[in-house]
Amino acid sequence: MKPFRFQQFEIHQSSDVFRVGTDAVLIGALSNVVNAKQILEVGTGTGIISLMLAQRNANANILALDINAEAVKISQNNFSNSPFSDKIKSQLQDFKNFETDEKFDLIISNPPYFEINNSEKDVLARQRLELDFSDLIQKASQLLSDEGLFSVIIPIDSEKQFTKICSDNLLCLQRKVIIKGINTAKPKRVVLEYSFQKSEVTEENFVIERSPRVYSDEYLELTKDFHLFNKKTL
Numbered sequence: 001m002k003p004f005r006f007q008q009f010e011i012h013q014s015s016d017v018f019r020v021g022t023d024a025v026l027i028g029a030l031s032n033v034v035n036a037k038q039i040l041e042v043g044t045g046t047g048i049i050s051l052m053l054a055q056r057n058a059n060a061n062i063l064a065l066d067i068n069a070e071a072v073k074i075s076q077n078n079f080s081n082s083p084f085s086d087k088i089k090s091q092l093q094d095f096k097n098f099e100t101d102e103k104f105d106l107i108i109s110n111p112p113y114f115e116i117n118n119s120e121k122d123v124l125a126r127q128r129l130e131l132d133f134s135d136l137i138q139k140a141s142q143l144l145s146d147e148g149l150f151s152v153i154i155p156i157d158s159e160k161q162f163t164k165i166c167s168d169n170l171l172c173l174q175r176k177v178i179i180k181g182i183n184t185a186k187p188k189r190v191v192l193e194y195s196f197q198k199s200e201v202t203e204e205n206f207v208i209e210r211s212p213r214v215y216s217d218e219y220l221e222l223t224k225d226f227h228l229f230n231k232k233t234l
Contacts, residue, residue, distance in 0.1 A: 028052030047075030
């Protein structure tokens with residue numbers, strides 16, 4: 001399988017690990033990483049999100065967890081071959097059982113979001129077999145610093161459920177970015193950021209394509225420091 005190349009790093013992939021996708025690129029580019037010194041990624045896969053965050057914040061140290069041994073192997077290889085190898089590491093770990101005294105300024109995840117089905121493709125990465133929303137949120141609330149952010153990208157249909165579970169764990173919605181594939185379509189994804197701090201929710205809209213197979217200006221601007229392409233077509 002060919003590596004996926006970005007401007008400052010490349011992602012080697014495997015058929016046994018969820019491949020680079022738009023959701024990961026979006027949360028990697030949209031999440032608020034400015035003040036984060038200690039970052040935890042849950043379910044790193046190939047490591048693309050952690051690498052994007054490392055590029056965006058030169059002062060951050062990043063720990064990337066995954067329950068899949070092949071994902072840990074591939075992500076660590078991608079980290080080691082990047083310019084950010086000294087500040088990212090990958091660890092084989094079931095997040096539900098992860099123990100540390102450290103608190104994190106940003107906990108980020110592109111979590112499993114499909115209910116259990118008959119598909120055998122990307123079972124751990126795409127289906128809630130090992131980590132459901134409740135497990136993810138409860139553990140994140142234990143590891144998040146007092147002023148830290150918990151950031152996820154999920155289907156927009158799951159937003160109310162996710163926010164309710166966060167509220168039950170004292171996490172307040174701070175920001176939401178509603179994502180449409182194309183302007184005329186219904187939104188399918190949303191990036192959500194939570195904190196222990198209460199504040200007015202900032203709501204944004206984001207469109208990936210301005211017409212079929214043509215990136216929007218906002219997507220090109222968002223990813224200009226990552227993607228190699230300079231044309232407005234996919």
